[in-house]
Amino acid sequence: MIIPALLIVAGVRLCQKSRSPGQLPASSQPTAEPSSPPAPSWIEQVERLLDNFNLQETALAIGTKRQQQLRELDATLDKAALSPEERKINRRIMFAIGLAGLTITGTLGFPLLTLISVPILIYQAIPVARGGYDELVVQRKVGSQVIRTLFTGGGLALGYFWLSALDGVIFCSIEKLRFNVYNTSRGHLVRAIGEQFRAVWVQKGEVELEVPVEEVRVGDIVVVRAGEAIPVDGTITEGIASIDQHMLTGEAQPVEKSVGDAAFAATLILSGTIRVKVEKAGADTLVATIEDILQHTSDYTSALELKGKVISDKTVLPTLALSAVTLTVLGPTAALCTLSCHVGQGMRLLGPLSLLNFMNLAAKDDILVKDGRALEALQDVDTVVFDKTGTLTREQPHVVAIRPCASYTENEVLGYAAAAEAKQTHPLARAILQEAENRQLDLPLLDESAYEVGYGMRVEIAGHQIRVGSARFMEREGLLLSADLVQHQVDCYQRGYSVVYVAIDEAMGGAIELRPTIRPEAKRIIQRIRQRGLEVYILSGDHEEPTRQLAHDLGIEHYLAETLPEHKAKEIERLQGEGKSVCFVGDGINDAIALKKAHVSISLRGASTLASDTAQIILMDEGLQQLPRLFELADALERNMKGNLISLIAPTPILLAGLYLLNFRIYEMFVVGATGGIVCLTHAMWPAIYPPTTASD
Template identity: 35%
Template sequence: MTPRHDRDGHVATSRRAEDHEAHEAHESHAGHADHVAQFRKLFWVNLIIAVPVVAFSTMFAMLVGYQVPDVPGGRWIAPLLGTVMYAVGGRPFLTGAVSEIRSRKPGMMLLIGLAITVAFLASWGASLGLLDHELEFWWELALLIVIMLLGHWVEMRSLAQTTSALDSLAALLPDEAEKVEADHTVTVSPADLRVGDVVVIRPGGSVPADGRIVEGRADIDESMVTGESRSIARGVGDAVTAGTVATDSGLRVEVTATGDDTTLAGIQRLVTEAQNSTSRAQRLADRAAGWLFWFALSTAAITATIWTTFGSPAAAVVRAITVLVIACPHALGLAIPLVVSIATERAARGGVLIKDRLALESMRTVDAVLFDKTGTLTKGEPTVTAIESVGEVGDDAVLALAAAAETDSEHPLAHAIVRAARDRGLSVPRAGGFSSSPAVGVTASVDGREIRVGGPRLLEQIGADEVGTAAGWREEGAIILHVVRDGAVIGGLRLADEIRPESREAVDALHRLGIEVVMITGDAEAVARAVGDDLGIDRVFAGVRPEDKAAKVSGLQREGKKVAMVGDGVNDAPALAQSDVGIAIGAGTDVAIASAGVILASSDPRSVLSVIELSRATYRKMKQNLWWGAGYNLISVPLAAGVLAPVGFVLPMSVGAILMSLSTVVVALNAQLLRRIDLRPEASSRAALDRSSGVDRRADNRSGVRQ
C-alpha cells in the first residue's frame, strides 16, 4: 500500500489487517486474472493449430490458388484439427451461447456460437461429401475462433486490472493494539478488542477501534476519514475513530465500537453497496450483436424459404449457411476490445490509468464534476501564506525566528514554517532548549532570548492581543499562529491549505466545456468558501461527513446530472463508487484508487480534462468501429442471401470472406488512430479552452448558488 504521512511528518507504512470481505473481493479479482490466463493460453494454442487447418483447407486452397499438400491422410488434417479447435477454442463461446439462451438475451456469444457451429457442421458435411464442396469452411472456422479469442483476451485483460477497495480500507487499521490490563499493557490484535477495553495510543500511532478518550490530549489527524485538512485537538471525553492518527501526544482510549460497528466498517459497506449498484450496465457491442443475431437468423430463414420456393433445396442450404457464416462478427468482436486496449495503453502513457471501461465510456456524458478539496484542488498540506510583523521586526525576521523555534518539532505546521523560511532563502539561527506543549505551542531559546510559537492559548497565557489582521484571516478559515519574543508578540503567521496552481485552469476549462464544477469537503464553511470563491466554483458543500459525501453525489444525480467525482482519501471512497465516474488522484490512498474507475497518476486536476478528451475520442472510435463491423454484415448478408439474384448477382463466399477480413483490418487500423491523442494535462486543458466559444463564465459562476 502507498506510504502515508502521519501528522508528525514521518512516513508510516499502512499495515494490513485480515478481513473476510476483502478476501472475497480478492477472490473476485483472482477470477478475472484466471480468465485472462485462460484466454491467453487458448489464443496461442489455437493460433498454432489454425496454421495447418487453413493450409489443408481445400476451399481456402481454391480461393488462394494453390494445391493442398499431398501427404498421407492430408484430406483429414483440416477436419480433425478443426474439430479440436471447435471443441477447445470454441468452448467459451459455446458455453456463453448456452447462457444467453437460458437468460433469453441473445448477443455476441450466441451469434459466435451459432456461426462456428454452422461452419463446423457444414464443413464436416462437405468433407464427407454429403454437402456441396463450397460449404467447406474449415479455414473460416479456424480464423473465426482465433480472432474471437484474441478479442476476448484483450477485453478480459482490461477487466482484470481492478483491485480491492475493501482490502485497502482494512489496511488502515494497525496490526496490533496495546490493551491496558491492570498496571501493564499487552499487545493484541484489533479484532480481539471488546467494547469497554482501554488501549494506549502512542504519538504517531493509529487508533485501532472507535472509542472515547479517557486520558490525555492530542491533535488527531482525521483527514483519512473526514477529509478535514487540519488536525483536530481532542481531549478527555472526545470521540475518536478507527484509522485516525494521534500526531503529537499519547492517549488512552476506551473502546466504544469494534468490527462491523465502526465508522470504517460503515464506509466499507457504503463502498460495497455503491459498487454493486453501478456494475450492471449493458455493453453497446452486446446490444449490437443481439440485433445482428436476429437480423442474421431471420435473413437465413427468409433466404432458405425463398430459394427453396424459387430455386432448389441444395441452393437454399448453400445460401442459408453462407448467410449465417458471413453474419458472424469478425470485426464486431474486435471493435470494442481493441479500442479499449489501445485507449487504456495510451492513457497509461499519459498518466491516466483506466480501471473500468464503463467509466471511460461514461466520462463523455458527464455534466458535473465534483472535486474533493483537500489534496485535490489544494495540496493537502499547510503552507505559510501571509506574515504580519509588529513594531520594528520585519516579516523575514519573524519567519526566521519562528522557523528556528520549530526546527526540532515534528508537527506539520512546524514543517510548513521551516519550509517557508527555506523557500525564502532565509538564514535560520540555531535554537536550544526546545520544548512543546500540546494545544499551546513550542518554546526555544534563540540567541539567548525566549521564542515561543503557538495559537490562541499561547496568547491567553501571556495575556497578549493577536495581530491586527488575525480577524480577517480567521474569517477566511486560516490557521493563525503568533510569534512571541521574551513575552511580547512580534508577529503573526497565516497558514492555509495551498490551492494548486493548476486548479484554476482546470475549473475554467471545465466551465468552457459547459460542465458544472462542484467542491465537497469536510473542512469548515469559511475554509471551503474561501477556496470556492478564489477558484470560481459553482457550488460548495462544506463540513460533509463521509456518509454524506455519497448522499451529495446521489442528490446531484437526482437532479438529472451525470456526476464525476474526483478525490484522494478514504472519506471519498463511497462517493467515488456512487458517482457515474469515480476519478482518484494517484497520490492519494489505496482505497480511493481502488474505489475509482479512473486513476490520475499525477495530482494535477487538469488531468480530468484528459479523461474527458480520451472518453470522447474513444467513443467516436467505438461508434465508427461498430459501424464498420456491423455495416459489413448489414450489406453482405442480404447480398449473400441473393437479394440481387434477380439481376444475376449473388455474393460468392470468397468475396464475402475477403470483405470480412477487410472490415477487420479497417477496424484495427481505425483504433490505432487513438495513439495520436495528446493526453498531457496542459495539452488537454489548452484544447478545451481552444474549442470553447470564448465566453468566460467565471464571473457568472462567482455569483452562483452556494450550498
C-alpha cells in the same frame, strides 16, 4: 461479421497475461460461458500442460506505462497470482490457437490431421451450443450466442472445419479482451485500510507491547505517537495531540484533542502522544463502516454494458432473417456466409480494443484509467463535482501574514517559530519553514534537551524559552492572549485560516496566519471545464466560510460545506435524480462513498488508499493538470467507436452483393472479410499509431 484477419493479432495480443490488482464483485465480471461436461483425461493433460506456459505481461496486453502506474499504487502487483478465471481464459486461447493450426494444416493436404481435429472441434463447440441453448430457452431471447451456435454448428455440419477453428480463436480473443476491460477496476475495499495498520502498540500494565492489529480488543489502551495513524475508534485517556482528520472529515485545519475527546481510525497524529481506549476495532471502526456502505452501494459500472454488445444484440434478428431467406434461395452454404456478416462479433472485439488503446494513451499522459467503461461514460458527463481539501487545495497551507507583538519584528517571530518547528513534518510546520526559506532567514539552533510536544512545543533557543503552538497551548502555559489576538483568532477561524502563536520567554511574541493553498492550476482547469459547458460544484466537509471563499476565488457558483460522507453521496444522488450525469473528483476517505455513487469517479495519486481503490481514474501527477486532457481522450474515444461501427458495417453490403450477384461462397467471403477486418483493425489501432492531440497542441 466474423473477422478472420484478426486471428494472429488477437492471438498475440490476448495471450499475454492480464495482471490485475483486484477484481470487481461477481456481478461486475463478464458473464462466463455455461460449464461444459467433464473433459476427457487427455484434455485435462493438455490443459495442465498449457497451465505451465508462463504468459508474461507485455505492452501488447495492457501497456508498459499502465503496468508501471498500477505497480506504483499496489506493491503486491507482481506477487499476485493469476486468478482461476484468468488461467482458464489463457488456456482456452492457447488451446484454440493450437487447434486452429492443426485444422488448417489438415485442410492444406494432411487429412489425418483433419480426422484428429474433428472430435476436438466438436468438444470445443459443446459450450457454444450450451450458451445458445441457455440464451434461447432459459433467457428467452435471441442474441449473439444463438448466431454463434448456428455458425459453429453449420460450419461443422458442412465440413468447414478450418472456419470453425478460426471462429474459436476469435471468440476466445474477444473474451480475453472483455476480461481485461472489466477486470482493471480495483475492488479490494476491505483491504484498503487494514493494510495500513499491521501492528499497534498496546499498553499492558507498565509496559507497551507491539501486537497485530487484529488482536486489538475493545477496552485495550492503544498508544499512538506523532507521525502515526490512529488504528482504532476510541476515547483519549491520556495525552494531547494535534490530529489531521481531513482525509476522514474534509476539515482543512488540524484538530487539537486531549483527554475525553474522540479519536477515529485512519486519522493522523501531527504532534503529541496519546493513549486511546478502544471502543471500536477492525470491522467496527468508522472507516470500516464507510467500506461496508461502499460494498453495498449499487455498482454503476456493473450496469454499464459495452456499446459493442448492445450493437451486437440489436443486429441479431435482421441477420437471422436474412440468413433464413438465403437458405431457401441459395442453400445452406450461402446461409452460413450470411451469418458471417453479423457485425456483433467484430464490434465486441473492436470496442474493447479501442478502449485498451485509449487507456494506454491516457497512461502516457499520467492518467491511470482503471476501468475503461469510465472513459466511455465520461462522454456523457454534464456535471463535475469537486471535493475541496486535498483536491482543489493542497495539503500544505502557506503563510499569509505575521502579526508581531511588542517590539518584535515579523522575521524574529518567524525565525523563532521555524527554528522550533525545524524537525516537524506536519503541514503547518512545513509551511512555516517554507516561508522562512523564502525570506532567507538564518535559523538559530535550539537546545534539544528542552524539547516538548503537545498542543505546541517548548524549546530553548539562544537563551530564550520559546513556545510555539495553538491558543489552547498558550493558555495552558499561563500566557493570555490580548483582546486583539483573540479577535484575530475568531476572524481567522471564520475564514478557514489557521493561526500559530509564538511566545518568547513569558510574553507573547506574535501570531502567524496560515491559509489553505489553492492548487495553482485549479482556476485554469475550472475555466476549461466550464468552457465545455459543464456545471461545476464543490462538496466539502470543511466549514462554511472557507468553502464559500474558495468557491468565490475559483468562480464556482454551487457549493455545499460541512458535509458528512453519506451526505456527499446523497448530494450526488440528488444531482443524478435531476437527470445530470455526474463526475466526482475527490481524495479522502470521506469521499469514497460519493466516488462509488458517481457515474465517473476520479482521484489523485497520493490520496487515501480507500479513495484510490474506489476511483475508476487516477491522476498520477498528483494534481488536476490532466483533467481537460482526460475529457479530450473521452471525446476521441467516442469518435473512434463510431468509426469502428462504420468500418464494420461498410463491408456488409459488399459481401451480400457478392453473395447474391457474384455467387460468392466461403473462400470469397473469407477474402473480402479479411480485407474488411484489416481495415477495421487499422481504424481501431489508429489512436495508438497517431495519438489525438490536445487542444493546446
